[in-house]
Amino acid sequence: MQTEIIRVIDPERQEGDLRRAADVLRAGGLVAFPTETVYGLGGDATDDGAARKIYAAKGRPSDNPLIIHIAEPGDAGRYAVTNPMYHRLAKAFMPGPLTVILPRREIIPTSVTGGLETVAVRCPSHPVAHRLIALAGVPIAAPSANLSGKPSPTCAEDVAQDLCGRVEMILDGGACEIGLESTIVKIDGDSLTLLRPGGITYDALCMVCDRVTVADAVTHQLAADERPISPGMKYRHYAPATPVVLLDGAPEAVLAFLRQEQEHRRCAILCYDEERAALLPERVIPVGGRQDLAAQANRLFHALREADRAGADIIYAHLPPMEGLGLALYNRMIRAAAHTVRKIP
Numbered sequence: 001m002q003t004e005i006i007r008v009i010d011p012e013r014q015e016g017d018l019r020r021a022a023d024v025l026r027a028g029g030l031v032a033f034p035t036e037t038v039y040g041l042g043g044d045a046t047d048d049g050a051a052r053k054i055y056a057a058k059g060r061p062s063d064n065p066l067i068i069h070i071a072e073p074g075d076a077g078r079y080a081v082t083n084p085m086y087h088r089l090a091k092a093f094m095p096g097p098l099t100v101i102l103p104r105r106e107i108i109p110t111s112v113t114g115g116l117e118t119v120a121v122r123c124p125s126h127p128v129a130h131r132l133i134a135l136a137g138v139p140i141a142a143p144s145a146n147l148s149g150k151p152s153p154t155c156a157e158d159v160a161q162d163l164c165g166r167v168e169m170i171l172d173g174g175a176c177e178i179g180l181e182s183t184i185v186k187i188d189g190d191s192l193t194l195l196r197p198g199g200i201t202y203d204a205l206c207m208v209c210d211r212v213t214v215a216d217a218v219t220h221q222l223a224a225d226e227r228p229i230s231p232g233m234k235y236r237h238y239a240p241a242t243p244v245v246l247l248d249g250a251p252e253a254v255l256a257f258l259r260q261e262q263e264h265r266r267c268a269i270l271c272y273d274e275e276r277a278a279l280l281p282e283r284v285i286p287v288g289g290r291q292d293l294a295a296q297a298n299r300l301f302h303a304l305r306e307a308d309r310a311g312a313d314i315i316y317a318h319l320p321p322m323e324g325l326g327l328a329l330y331n332r333m334i335r336a337a338a339h340t341v342r343k344i345p
Ligand code: TXA
Pocket: 035, 037, 038, 039, 040, 041, 064, 065, 066, 067, 099, 101, 113, 116, 118, 119, 120, 122, 142, 143, 144, 145, 180, 181, 182, 183, 184, 195, 229, 230, 231, 232, 233
């Protein structure tokens, strides 16, 4: 398959390009598109055949369900059974990086939901995503636009690297603003379970809901016999081929360790901007200031891809804090590292 890549700078002036992409979707084809979180690999969420194509293109196990993307928060009721908590969340955070799990309506096939009776619903704020979904006139099922097991793509080049020849079209809307996938919550009456942390933080959710629980799997490894609440939790996500080790210790001790390792090993290092000058330049990838969690979130996935290409035997990175946006970083990084944390005394 020939993949057409279209640069979309101004969605309003490029309505014709977006109409063509919407036509591809309505005809059952696949279009990768930018969102404010990461790029999505889109197909018509009401079309069983399109869902199967998405799983095939990604090489993804078909029991790991897809998120459906809607143009307006109010559209959710057509595809899922909404409730008062959904409307509160929608008012506070949509459009934006929040996904809500709700009971599915018949119109969404179980091939999209991985056989579940619930469906994940999200209303992205990115203008290209918004216009594309509105023009398609159907909800768009879209997992992150990476090959299964690879870090999510945060720019069109990373999408092309994984999916060229596997999808009809890639809309290039530049770099994603947030860089980590959406926050996912499940509603149980008037309480929420946080299944995947993202741009909407735990603290932000607490402003809307008094009872927010963080699912164990967000910060801990599932036991072999444990059944996850969200199927995606059981997969080794975000993993580069090179082993990743997270370092936990006082800043000076960690920096000294890294310098020493550079002498002995071919290591790639995801470092803070402030540390760069103190390290040898080879295979060193700055990911943002130590305190700048937004920059770190924004650069993490691309940095992991870069580190993986650097020809290193091991990738070192810092163990993030668990507060604020740090929880989302922590969740992605412990998975990338397969829970390998090294304490530096
Ligand atoms: O930011 C995002 O959410 C991006 C962009 C493209 O919107 N999409 C994304 O999709 O990250 P994906 O497929 O890579 O991750 C979806 C996650 C999976 O971990 C899946 O298990 C979970 O959502 N999920 C989907 N439907 C679910 C359901 N009904 N119940 C529980 N978890 C669900």
